Amino acid sequence: MQVIETLKESFGKSDEVVSFLSGIPVEALLIVPRDFLNGYQPIEDLPADQIVIEKEKFLEQKFYDLAEDCRRIILKSSINGVKKAVSQKIQSRSTYQIFENDGDAALPKSTKLIFNKIPKIEISNFKALVGGVKSNSFLTRVERLIFSLNKQSEILNDWVSTLIDTLCKPLLTDGKNPDGEEYEQSLKDQDLASNLLQIIPRALTDRSEFILGEEDSTRIKDIKKQQDGDFKLELQRKGDDNSLKELDSIRESIKPLTNASLQELIDELKDLEIDLKQDLKDVINPEIVSEEIEAVKTFNFKLRNILESEKLAQILLQREINTNLNSVFNARIEYFKQLQLISDSVARKEYSFGPTTVVSQKIFSDCSMLITNLNDLSKKMSRDVTKFRYLLSLSNDDNDGVSNGKDSEDLFCIICRSAITVGSLTPCGHKYCKDCLAEWLKRSSSCPTCKSRTSTYALHHFTHYKPNISAQYVNDQNNESHESSQIHSIYKPIENQIVDEIKDIKLKNSYGSKVDLIVKQTIYLVRKDPNVQIVIFSQWQALLLIIGAALKANNVSFIGSKGTLVPEVGAGRHPKGYSDIEDFKDPSKKITCFLLNAKAQASGLTLVNATHIFLCEPLVNTSLELQAIGRIHRIGQKKKTTVWMFAIENSVEESIVLMSTKKRLQYINKEKKKVAGKNEQTTINDLNEAESMTLMQSEGNAALVGKNFGDGEEVTNSDLWDAFFSARNSEGVNPMT
Structure with missing residues (x-):
C-alpha cells in the first residue's frame, strides 16, 4: 500500500496510471491501508514480553504472505505466458494417430496435429513374399536393421512423451503457497526438458545416418558437428550434473549396429533384381525365378514406401520439436529468468564485517548508492x-x-x-x-x-x-508540374478505383505500410487471376524475409531464389540456402510468388511464366531495375507483362524515382534531337531505346556493394545528391502513390 500511495502522490493521484504501472485494478486502489495486526488473537495470561514476541511472529508470517503475493503478481505475466504457450502449442491440439509403417500407408507431408512418435516399422508379412536363397539372405539383413531401428524408436518415443509431459507440468501449485521442494521440482523438470531437447535431435541424427546412409552423409556430418559443439557447451554449463551424460550414453547404446543403411539395402535389392533376371536365362525352371523376381519387386516397392514414411516421420517430429516444444520451453525459460531476478533482488547483502565490528562508513555509502538508484x-x-x-x-x-x-x-x-x-x-x-x-x-x-x-x-x-496537410497536397491536381508528368511517363499512376479495392483488402497482421501494400496487391492480382505468377524483386534480403513471412501468414504460396530465404532444415536449426526455380515454373506446383534477391540471380534468369514483377524499391542504378524486369519481359514471353513500382511518398524513394526517370528521358531527348522533326511524344520504341542505352552504359551487378558490406548498391556523389533532393527541387510535384 505504501508503494501505491507513493505512486499516487508522484503522479497526481491518477488512478488509471497507477493501475497501469502496478497491474492492480482501479477499484482496488480505493482500499484503505491495512492494519497488519488485524486477525491477531493474543493468548490470555501471557507476560508482556511474550506478547511482543507473539506479535512479531504473527507479523513475520503476515509479511511472508505479503511477499508471496508480490512474488505471484510479479510472476503472473510469465506464468500466464507459459500457460498460453502450453495451451496453444500442445493442449489445444489433437495427437496424430500413428500407424505401423508397413509399406502400405503413407504419412502426410505436413499436419497440424501433434506428431510425437516415430511409427514402428513392420515387415513380418515380408517373409511370405520371398522364397529364394538370395532373397531370404537379403531379408535377414533387413530384419536385423529394422529390429535395431524399432528398438531405438521405442526409446525415442518415450523421450518425446516425457518431454511433452514435463513441459505441460504447472510451474506452481494453484491455490497454495509453494514450498522449497516445489520450486526445486520445477527446476528439475526444466533441466530434464533441457536435456531431452539436447538428446532427441542427436538421436534423430543417428537414425538418419542408418536410414539414408551415404545419400545425405555431408549434411548429416555438418549437423553432427554442430550438435557436438552445442553438447560440449551444455556439459560445461551443467558442471557436475551427470544427467545429460547418462542420457547421451543411452543414446549411444541404442544406435543401430549394422553396416548398411536402409537406403543402401534398397539399392542392393535393385541389384538383386537385375541378377535374378540374368539367372532367368540359364535356369531349368524359369517360372520359379520369375515368381521370385516379382516378389523382389514387391519387396522393393514396400521398402521404398517404408523409407519415405520414415523420412517424413523424422521431419515431422523434428518440426514439432523446433516449432512447438521449443516455444513452450522458451516460455518456461522466461519464467525462470524472472524468478532469478526476484531471488537476486531479495538476496541478503553480504558485508565483510560482523555485527560487533560494524563499519558505519560502508553502510552509509551503500545507503547513499541505493538512494541514488x-x-x-x-x-x-x-x-x-x-x-x-x-x-x-x-x-x-x-x-x-x-x-x-x-x-x-x-x-x-x-x-x-x-x-x-x-x-x-x-x-x-x-x-x-x-x-x-x-x-x-x-x-x-x-x-x-x-x-x-x-x-x-x-x-x-x-x-x-x-x-489534413498531406491530403490537400496529394489532391491538388491543378498544380501538376512538368516534373510530375515526367515521373508518370515511365510508371503510370494506379486508377483510384483499383487503389480503393486494394485498400479494402484485410490482412491478418500488419508488417509495415510497404509490405502490407505489396501483400494486398498480390492478393488483389490472385483474386483477378488465380493462376497469376509474380516476381518480387528487392536489393534487401531482410525485406524479402519479411515479405515471405507476410505472404505465408496470408496463405499466399511463394518460393525464393538462392540466397534469399534460409529455412530451418535438419535436426537442428542450420541455415541452408535453396533454389527451386523449376518448382516456380511448374504449373502443377501452383506457386504464386518468386522472391528474387538482387545479388542472387538478378541476371541470366528466365521467368517468362510470370506476368507481373514487383520492384519493392526504386534503384539509383537503373540497369539493376531493367535487369530485374528482363527476367519476365524477354524473348519467349507471350503474355502481357506488368511492372509495379512501390515507392513511399515524401521520402527519398520519391526522389530516386524522379531521378531515374529523368535519366531515361535524357537518352530519349538526345535521340530525338538527332532526328529532325521527330514526334515529341514519347513512344514505346523510344523507351526501349533509352533502356538499351542505359544497360549499355551501366555497370550491372557490379553496382551492388560487395558481399562483405551487406546489401544495397553503390552510388556516385552526384547521384547521391539527386537521390535525396530531386523531388525537393521540383516545386508542386505530386507525391507518387
Whole structure:
C-alpha cells in the first residue's frame, strides 16, 4: 500500500496510471491501508514480553504472505505466458494417430496435429513374399536393421512423451503457497526438458545416418558437428550434473549396429533384381525365378514406401520439436529468468564485517548508492508514465477520429496563447510549447494548469502536425508540374478505383505500410487471376524475409531464389540456402510468388511464366531495375507483362524515382534531337531505346556493394545528391502513390 500511495502522490493521484504501472485494478486502489495486526488473537495470561514476541511472529508470517503475493503478481505475466504457450502449442491440439509403417500407408507431408512418435516399422508379412536363397539372405539383413531401428524408436518415443509431459507440468501449485521442494521440482523438470531437447535431435541424427546412409552423409556430418559443439557447451554449463551424460550414453547404446543403411539395402535389392533376371536365362525352371523376381519387386516397392514414411516421420517430429516444444520451453525459460531476478533482488547483502565490528562508513555509502538508484528509477518511471499518457492520448484520437473538432487538430498552449508545433507533455497530462514550458519550469516546479508537481526530467516531448496537410497536397491536381508528368511517363499512376479495392483488402497482421501494400496487391492480382505468377524483386534480403513471412501468414504460396530465404532444415536449426526455380515454373506446383534477391540471380534468369514483377524499391542504378524486369519481359514471353513500382511518398524513394526517370528521358531527348522533326511524344520504341542505352552504359551487378558490406548498391556523389533532393527541387510535384 505504501508503494501505491507513493505512486499516487508522484503522479497526481491518477488512478488509471497507477493501475497501469502496478497491474492492480482501479477499484482496488480505493482500499484503505491495512492494519497488519488485524486477525491477531493474543493468548490470555501471557507476560508482556511474550506478547511482543507473539506479535512479531504473527507479523513475520503476515509479511511472508505479503511477499508471496508480490512474488505471484510479479510472476503472473510469465506464468500466464507459459500457460498460453502450453495451451496453444500442445493442449489445444489433437495427437496424430500413428500407424505401423508397413509399406502400405503413407504419412502426410505436413499436419497440424501433434506428431510425437516415430511409427514402428513392420515387415513380418515380408517373409511370405520371398522364397529364394538370395532373397531370404537379403531379408535377414533387413530384419536385423529394422529390429535395431524399432528398438531405438521405442526409446525415442518415450523421450518425446516425457518431454511433452514435463513441459505441460504447472510451474506452481494453484491455490497454495509453494514450498522449497516445489520450486526445486520445477527446476528439475526444466533441466530434464533441457536435456531431452539436447538428446532427441542427436538421436534423430543417428537414425538418419542408418536410414539414408551415404545419400545425405555431408549434411548429416555438418549437423553432427554442430550438435557436438552445442553438447560440449551444455556439459560445461551443467558442471557436475551427470544427467545429460547418462542420457547421451543411452543414446549411444541404442544406435543401430549394422553396416548398411536402409537406403543402401534398397539399392542392393535393385541389384538383386537385375541378377535374378540374368539367372532367368540359364535356369531349368524359369517360372520359379520369375515368381521370385516379382516378389523382389514387391519387396522393393514396400521398402521404398517404408523409407519415405520414415523420412517424413523424422521431419515431422523434428518440426514439432523446433516449432512447438521449443516455444513452450522458451516460455518456461522466461519464467525462470524472472524468478532469478526476484531471488537476486531479495538476496541478503553480504558485508565483510560482523555485527560487533560494524563499519558505519560502508553502510552509509551503500545507503547513499541505493538512494541514488531509487531517485534514478523514480525519474525513469516519471518519464515512462508521461510517455504512456501521450500514447494513450494518441489512441483516444484514433478511436474518436481526427475530424471531431478543432481540438483534435490544433493543440493550444495556454502560456503563449498559440498553436503547439513542438510541445511537451507533463505527467499530469497537460500539453504546452516546449520552449514555453522550459521557461516556466525555471521559475516554478508546478504545472501551469493544475499546479501538480512537475520537473523537467518527467516531460515527454513531441511534434504535432495537422492531419489534413498531406491530403490537400496529394489532391491538388491543378498544380501538376512538368516534373510530375515526367515521373508518370515511365510508371503510370494506379486508377483510384483499383487503389480503393486494394485498400479494402484485410490482412491478418500488419508488417509495415510497404509490405502490407505489396501483400494486398498480390492478393488483389490472385483474386483477378488465380493462376497469376509474380516476381518480387528487392536489393534487401531482410525485406524479402519479411515479405515471405507476410505472404505465408496470408496463405499466399511463394518460393525464393538462392540466397534469399534460409529455412530451418535438419535436426537442428542450420541455415541452408535453396533454389527451386523449376518448382516456380511448374504449373502443377501452383506457386504464386518468386522472391528474387538482387545479388542472387538478378541476371541470366528466365521467368517468362510470370506476368507481373514487383520492384519493392526504386534503384539509383537503373540497369539493376531493367535487369530485374528482363527476367519476365524477354524473348519467349507471350503474355502481357506488368511492372509495379512501390515507392513511399515524401521520402527519398520519391526522389530516386524522379531521378531515374529523368535519366531515361535524357537518352530519349538526345535521340530525338538527332532526328529532325521527330514526334515529341514519347513512344514505346523510344523507351526501349533509352533502356538499351542505359544497360549499355551501366555497370550491372557490379553496382551492388560487395558481399562483405551487406546489401544495397553503390552510388556516385552526384547521384547521391539527386537521390535525396530531386523531388525537393521540383516545386508542386505530386507525391507518387
